[in-house]
Amino acid sequence: MIHKTTIDQVYETARLEEVIGDFVQLKKSGSNFKGLSPFSDERTPSFMVSPVKQIWKDFSSGKGGNVVAFLMEHEHFSYPEAIKYLAKKYNIEIEETEQTDEQKEEASARESMYLVSEFAKDYFVNQLTKTELGKAIGLSYFKERGFTDETIKKFGLGYSPDQWTAFTDEAVKKGYQLEFLESTGLTIVKEEKKFDRFKSRVMFPILSMSGRVLGFGGRILTNDKKAAKYLNSPESDIYHKSKVLYGIYHAKQSIAKEDNCYLVEGYTDVIQFHQTGIKNVVSSSGTALTPDQIRLINRLTKNITVLFDGDAAGLRASLRGIDLILEQGMNVKVCTFPDGEDPDSFAKNNSLEELSDYLKENAKDFIQFKASLLMEDAKSDPIKKAELVRDMVTSISKIPDRIKTEIYIRECSRIMDVSEDVLFSTLAQMGKKELADANKKYKQQQKEQAFTVVKTPEATQKVDALFELEQKIIQILLLYGHQEEDFEDLVLKENEEGELILEPEIHKAKVFEKIYLDLQQDEIELANEQFKAVYYSLIEALNEQEEFKIDQYVNTLNSELSSIVTSILMDDEKYQLAKWDEKDIYVKAKDKTVAQLASETILSLRCFLIQQKVSELQQETVDKKDDNKEVLEEVMNYYSLKMLLARKLNRVV
The missing domain is CATH 3.90.980.10 (DNA primase, catalytic core, N-terminal domain)
Incomplete structure (x- = not known):
């Protein structure tokens, strides 16, 4: 067992953005970082890291948590293994007690x-x-x-x-x-x-x-x-060999730093390049390149340079890998070595400067590479040349970015001396064929399912208002619980004419005290058991700690509650991924109206619960066959209270 002092030191020392940065290429986004999800295949970033809160959230898969949770999810570490990994990374000495035989047997x-x-x-x-x-x-x-x-x-x-x-x-x-x-x-x-x-x-x-x-x-x-x-x-x-790249552990930081990855074939190619001084290199270990391997690189950089020896037969066999890279929306270049040389031998026989210069001077765009590779065979044969052009357009069709597609079509037109109109027409035909194939497949599936009984949902799923309100209360406590605010309460008072009116009264209180006292006053308990557990632990932490720190609080929770808290916190920042400010849409900061937000959320919850009670009583009057007078009076009392709360919320009921 690892001592608590070691665990505390690890949490205090580890920086989430540094640890995740070893696995995912992160880019600054306001006060946060964002990147491509390491848990799903995506081209638009939905992975958010908050250095201030020391938590992360992956909006594509719903996963989230602290630094240890990331290592447990991504690397499948156990909790002790994640702590040991971080201790090693930050040179922290691990204090631990000897494991018992029973604990050893519990290892999965x-x-x-x-x-x-x-x-x-x-x-x-x-x-x-x-x-x-x-x-x-x-x-x-x-x-x-x-x-x-x-x-x-x-x-x-x-x-x-x-x-x-x-x-x-x-x-x-x-x-x-x-x-x-x-x-x-x-x-x-x-x-x-x-x-x-x-x-x-x-x-x-x-x-x-x-x-x-x-x-x-x-x-x-x-x-x-x-x-x-x-x-x-x-x-x-x-x-799983299709999901692993040899050398990725030693290359990951250099790949992110250089914003480029060299892809070779063998173990010794990787090792020799490292020894020469070029460290952003990995190998598919002799297996055909797979989409999973490409996505592994895609987390760190958008740029791949594929390195081949001079064997023409081997080069042709590797062209499929280039198309796979293009499909992932990545930029690909190709560099070949002189006859009789491979990446291993060339790196061994040349200095770092000579190797670097060679790679810069000889790395070709994939269009130029395909043309130079296959043009020799096609020069005097019009049919072969036509096949080559079609092959190049097929590769270009894999590119998801339309601007890049157009630029590559123009480059292909220049190299192959074929008009752009013909190439664009060929590209469109390929698109139509793919669409036709997709439609054919869809129709076949529909035909197969024609006699399958499908249950139609009775109604569109409604938003769970109670869940949303309780979640909002947790969010307010997490973000602003320790803030002191001026709260305006509307109190019933009698005026000179003897009428009951609502008059504002201002009092100063911490946000968590206001929420706790309001819920206690109405004897309201959160319905969601997980939210309830988080709520009471939050109130306790906010009450005991002079300075409440979210990252420290998250580290005290179990994995289930930690994930819930992270989701609530990072959901508040999700709009940053959409870049609304670039579209001249500006989101109002919640911390400017914290008192109003807290008060309205509590009032909305009370209104919802009252409406629930009214609905229950109305159903009771339907079920009862005899006197409903008392129930109806209770309904009217609740309805009056709801009207009062609505006036406080400035809502029409």
Whole structure:
């Protein structure tokens, strides 16, 4: 168990915008930051971070919370793991007590898989650097590739010995369960036999964005023609190769800073670039590029430069990846290396300055790249040239931005010497075909559902007024609870003619005191159980603390209530995402009319509850067959009270 002093220090030290900035590219938006959601596929930012309140809200998925909640949602950390991650990031020494056997057993299967993977990484590193066989075979291979000791350590490179069960035996001996060795793919179990998957290979650990070990890539060093040259961990609960990029952990900050990401094919390409000095580079690890991998980069930058070696066949096979990047609304360039060179060898044989200059001078727009790649074959063949032009227009059609589309069409017209009108016409035909295909698919679905019984809702769902009012009360307490305001109450008084009139009386009070006393006076309790729990904890905190701080308060709540509070707080700032001020629409700041806002919200709640009571009594008169006199009198009394409250609210009833 981690000591409370350590947890408190972590919360006090950690800066939410810094932590989230490691995973999402954030841009200033007023007093807040905004970015693309890391939890859904989107092109318009709906992810908001408040440095003042130290909370975040993702409006596309509804998730929100504090810095620990983000790590638990994004990285699937347990609470202790999130605290440890932050402590490591901010160099805070962790004080903790020894876990009991029962607490160890409570660790989930997923966490156990992470622990096994971390142990495996350390084991392979130890084999590489501390054993004679590891030094002679594994270390010498990495040295031949030109990797320094510092680079080998940084990327956690290792070696798995040429023995069938060496790793498995050591892991079991250390107390790791065979169940998790198998589920991570580190050990292969067949009937009564078990053996190491990565026997006799140099090892490349594959890390998540936060540095957790997800899986491994292993390269064989022998000339065994039956064995695959590279072997990756199989799919598991923690490793999904289509959603992972090799090197993203070491590259994320540099990608955001440089506002560009270099995309290569292999592990050693990434490592060699890092060692040379270019760190904003990742690899798809030999698999075909996927939309999930592109979205991972999209959180950090809109710009991708794809790096290829001079192999023309390999280049053609990779063109589909470029179209996928364009579909995500990103800017893509392509850079190829001279024949016989790849990113690894070129970085190894050139200085940082030479490599940087080469990338700047040779990075081509994807249109220029496609034209230069395929034009040689098409020069003397009109049919092939027509196919090439159509292929280029197909790529342009993937771009969601219409302005970019038009610019690329004009560029394609210039390069291929084909009129713009023809290209725009071809683009329109493609659009019509896509629309026709979509309509055909829709009609087919409708046909299949023709005989499906569909229940029509009786009425459009109404706004839950009580929920909205109770939520507004929590919001006012959170934002302005400690503020002292002048409240105007309308009090019934008798004038000289003996008539009852409403006269204003001004009194000074803190907002939370005003709300609490008004609700107590009418014996009103919040109906929503979660709001009720937040309400009482808020009143207690506001009453006890001389200086109420939202970020500290949120950290005292459990995850469920923390999420609710975050949603209420960040919903107040949601209009910033729409940039209303740029459209000459100015939202009035609530803190200018806090007293009026609090009073009107309480009065509105009282009006709503009275109307509820009147409706109940009216139903009672319908149900009763005999004398309704007393019930009707009660209805009239409530109705008079409602009229009085309406006068205070300046509403017509």
